[in-house]
Amino acid sequence: MNTSISRRGFLRQSFAFSALAGLGSLPSLAKNFANGNASFNWLMIGDWGYERPAGQEAVAEGMRSYVKQHAIKADALLMLGDNWYGDLTGGVDSPRWKTHFEDLYPGSIFDCPAYAVLGNHDYQRMPMSKVDAELAYAKRGGTRWKMPARWYSFEFPSKDPLVTVIALDSNVPHAKAPQANSVNFTLTPEEQAEQLRWLKAELEKPRKTPYLIVIAHHPIYSNGPHGDHKVLIADWDPLLREHKAHLYLAGHDHDMQHLEFEGHPTSFVLSGGGGADLYTLKIEEAQRGPYAAKVYGFSHLQVAEDKLTLLHMDQTGRVIHGFTKTPDGKVDILQGIVA
Template identity: 25%
Template sequence: MAKARLNKKSMVLCLAICFGLCFVSVFAELQRFEHPTKGGGILSFLVLGDWGRQGDFNQSEVAYQMGIVGGKLDVDFVVSTGDNFYDDGLKGEHDPAFVDSYVNIYTAKSLQKQWYSVLGNHDYRGDAEAQLSPFLRTIDGRWLCQRSFIVNAEIADLFFVDTTPFVRDYFDEPENHVYDWRGVTPVETYTTNILNDLESALRESAAKWKIVVGHHAIRSVGHHGDTKELVDRLLPILQANNADLYMNGHDHCLEHISDDSSPIQFLTSGAGSKAWRGDLKEMNKQGLKFFYDGQGFMSVKLSQTDMESVFYDVFGSVLHRWTTSKQLHSAI
């Protein structure tokens, strides 16, 4: 058994080295990856969610604008907030949708950087483990999707959380959908382990910025609204451990909401293809800074002292810009 564990860890280490990632450690559900930045004390990346539709619903147009913005910012990597392939994830690691909805869409030179991705609920409707497979990286070395993991990017630590198993409705009311729960049962043990490991990692992080990424929103005024399970179980951990941002997809919109009990900002970037026009909940708008119901994406730029996040529409126009200083915690 010990030999088997060693072989598995060695295999992951080799794969990480082959694809330019420095593997640091494995504990429970969280893996750590080092991502060296381009230098100068600046980190920048793009954030995209809910996108994989073979270029349809303006996916290709959003990708084109991402390429332009990514070039201007010289981004270090791209973050995907999940629902990577519609409607029902990938059928397997050989599914042509991986090429049709990802490889052949995000072709700009500036986007040929590492992509860090989490699974969304639609991804769980297919072969969820296919998206985690190292085989996909032999097709396109940019791709890295794990259930939950950490990216250490010098001035920032990014904590990626597998949020779908937290949502009880997917177990209690599947709406004729079949979910791939391999690897996440018993679900209470699985989600508790994630939270425990996340709490430890956040507490021990010495990074200037702590950013948490999941598919489901903690706070949203879009179609799905707040995710109660995350409000109850995840949010207190973020508040207690000085998280700066929580970034998500799930709602097909762009939005920015401020927490009323901590400096945390909730940023939704789930408009990578199909958007839901006019789908705005009137309830619980407390802290709402920005909402847009069309397609688009987001950029984040960090220095030792400052953060800037920008939302763009399908034409590349700036819709909303937010900046903060680590010392002042003030927004503009």
């Protein structure tokens, strides 16, 4: 296992990204990340459905340009929560579904499912429940929006799957949680316990895929202002360790991060630069990394049988950080990337 809390702790690898030196952009050979092996591509964003959409529009434009410029077929989008800030009047019939989702991430470019999890801003009644609206929108015919339940799992692709994904609702009760009868709310303690039982049962199932990925809105560990999440550390982190999850993908802090911890099998990735106002880091990457930056952007995950590759991009589609990880847990930071 090659894990560390800083760049120096990683083996450096010479990769196709030598073409990136001085450019910070993806070469045209993007689809050859995995040395020609069968693979798929996901793009992910968190904290994106902002009331003042300038940041979201810029990131969405960068995503569209990125896949077109490099002829990348997006096989799925991951929407990492805080899908809707503010009012969603009309619920499933709100015009924001068109202006802030369908138009910015159009099916003509992203002809793929958009797997979504719930964030704390989704857990607001303004005045109706946005959670209920998001679950209902997923049931509409022809929609790309995938949220069959507040927590769910799937394998991808459907034929010869490479990855098992567990999507969780991280809006758990905690010491500073809002009251259940306020605009903001969380899962009840009973729902929290129900989800934890479900998670343990899912992880106990025999897994045939080479990779296990867990996605949720709140990070377990974060260098951002929200910091580490004590409840999730207690409830979920031991399970990630026990079952050797490869990635934990989250948002919530409005920045981009990649954290590794010595002896921990899981890489913690935060992609929270989807459009909401950015946050200043509380812990710099020099103290805990290998990467943390206050920047708008999105992430690109390619999964192949021999390794997965994750790239953080800024809002223009410029590569700002990347790493690979093998099924047995070896992590390598990609070289030739200009931050």
